[in-house]
Amino acid sequence: MKEKELVHSIHYYFMAVLRLRQNLKQRVQRKLIDLGYEDITLEMTQVLYYLHFDAEGEANQQEIADNIGKNKSSLTSLIDNLSKREMIKRNINPKNRRNNIITLTKKGKKFMEEFLPVVYKTYNTSKLSMTLKDINNLTQTLNSFIEI
Amino acid sequence: MKEKELVHSIHYYFMAVLRLRQNLKQRVQRKLIDLGYEDITLEMTQVLYYLHFDAEGEANQQEIADNIGKNKSSLTSLIDNLSKREMIKRNINPKNRRNNIITLTKKGKKFMEEFLPVVYKTYNTSKLSMTLKDINNLTQTLNSFIEI
DNA sequence: TATAAACAGTTTGTATTCAAACTGTTTTAG
DNA sequence: CTAAAACAGTTTGAATACAAACTGTTTATA
Numbered sequence: 001m002k003e004k005e006l007v008h009s010i011h012y013y014f015m016a017v018l019r020l021r022q023n024l025k026q027r028v029q030r031k032l033i034d035l036g037y038e039d040i041t042l043e044m045t046q047v048l049y050y051l052h053f054d055a056e057g058e059a060n061q062q063e064i065a066d067n068i069g070k071n072k073s074s075l076t077s078l079i080d081n082l083s084k085r086e087m088i089k090r091n092i093n094p095k096n097r098r099n100n101i102i103t104l105t106k107k108g109k110k111f112m113e114e115f116l117p118v119v120y121k122t123y124n125t126s127k128l129s130m131t132l133k134d135i136n137n138l139t140q141t142l143n144s145f146i147e148i
Numbered sequence: 149m150k151e152k153e154l155v156h157s158i159h160y161y162f163m164a165v166l167r168l169r170q171n172l173k174q175r176v177q178r179k180l181i182d183l184g185y186e187d188i189t190l191e192m193t194q195v196l197y198y199l200h201f202d203a204e205g206e207a208n209q210q211e212i213a214d215n216i217g218k219n220k221s222s223l224t225s226l227i228d229n230l231s232k233r234e235m236i237k238r239n240i241n242p243k244n245r246r247n248n249i250i251t252l253t254k255k256g257k258k259f260m261e262e263f264l265p266v267v268y269k270t271y272n273t274s275k276l277s278m279t280l281k282d283i284n285n286l287t288q289t290l291n292s293f294i295e296i
Numbered sequence: 297t298a299t300a301a302a303c304a305g306t307t308t309g310t311a312t313t314c315a316a317a318c319t320g321t322t323t324t325a326g
Numbered sequence: 327c328t329a330a331a332a333c334a335g336t337t338t339g340a341a342t343a344c345a346a347a348c349t350g351t352t353t354a355t356a
Contacts (some may be wrong), residue, residue: 002280003265005265005280006283007264007265007268007282009283009287009328010268010271010283011197011267012269012271012284012287013218013286013287014172014176014190014267015194015216016286016287016290016294017169017172017290018190018191018194018217019166019203019217019294020170020290020293021168021169022343023164023166023216023293023294023322024162024166027163030227034176040163040308041311042166043166043311044313046166051158060334062333062334062335063200068163069163069166069167069170070314071245071313071315072314072315072334072336073314073315073316073335073337073338074312074314075334076335076336077311077312077313078311078312081310081312091324096321096322096333097321097322097334098320098321098322098333098334099321099334099341100269100334100335100336116155116355117151117155117161117247118152119155119158120154120158120191122158123158123293132157134149134155135154135157136157136159136160138161138289139157139161139164142161142164142165142167143164143167143168145168145171145271146164146167146168154298160323162322173313174314187340188309188343189341191318191341191343192341208304209304209305210303210305218342218343218344219343219344219345220305220306221305221307221308221344221345221346222342222344223341224307225342226341226342227305231341244303244351244352245304246305247304247305247351248304248305250337254334296345
């Protein structure tokens with residue numbers, strides 16, 4: 001009997017994770033539309049954030065993929081789509097022709113500057129009386145479930 | 149300065165949610181492959197679970213969509229794919245020809261019986277010394293972020 | 297009782313995801 | 327120095343997701 005309960009609890013946990021992700025995506029999408037970036041997706045912002053903050057504006061696709069947790073064929077399409085939108089540039093690395101060097105364009109940098117202040121308004125943290133620490137704790141809890 | 153930290157914390161929270169979902173999907177997918185159901189997806193199990201436990205074996209597409217949190221066009225493809233795999237049957241409701249009545253097939257029921265005991269082994273809860281209560285609490289926390 | 301509105305599902309078009317197979321480049325080893 | 331292995335990306339094919347436009351059916355309303 002305990003086991004059956006557990007099964008259902010775990011199932012509901014699964015559903016919560018799937019829903020949370022969908023909900024998050026929709027919230028961010030709405031903010032992006034408000035900003036006039038209706039053709040930019042949450043996933044694209046992952047790439048742009050990485051380039052802007054973690055890679056000092058330049059990285060190859062494999063590196064981006066590893067860091068944002070996607071596989072390399074997903075990256076190919078993401079980079080294709082970001083290229084079309086002129087947010088990044090894709091150049092072959094002349095020193096190692098296997099690599100593409102991805103760089104943020106001016107438009108990409110401008111986007112990040114406009115997007116960032118809006119991100120943290122996705123949830124009204126002050127109304128929720130959530131602190132930085134609360135958020136970091138939750139993130140840590142979520143990450144701990146990944147690493148198990 | 150506090151605000152900038154918040155922006156990044158929220159960004160990392162986003163990333164954690166996306167990763168957790170990917171990780172979960174992969175874990176379940178592996179279990180499904182072990183069971184010999186390599187062509188069944190996590191999303192399909194959402195539909196099958198709903199039909200089996202919450203709908204007493206029968207529901208229309210809109211009802212399923214509302215309950216598992218997907219939009220109706222997503223449901224159309226899910227039902228198409230579950231039909232191909234003979235896990236469910238789609239029949240027009242003669243009493244209201246706008247509705248499709250979705251029913252679990254024998255194969256679908258058998259699947260659920262085999263799948264369920266395996267779900268809760270996705271995470272080794274005993275090793276993690278996690279109780280039913282811990283899981284339910286986490287689920288509640290996640291859901292609270294959806295409702296905000 | 298027509299006509300409009302509401303409802304359930306499908307189709308279309310675009311984006312994402314990923315494994316597997318593939319191309320081309322670079323490195324390693326014999 | 328050449329063949330094999332490793333590496334970075336792309337392509338392909340199948341699944342999911344969702345908005346918007348569409349078809350048919352039922353219900354409401356004027």
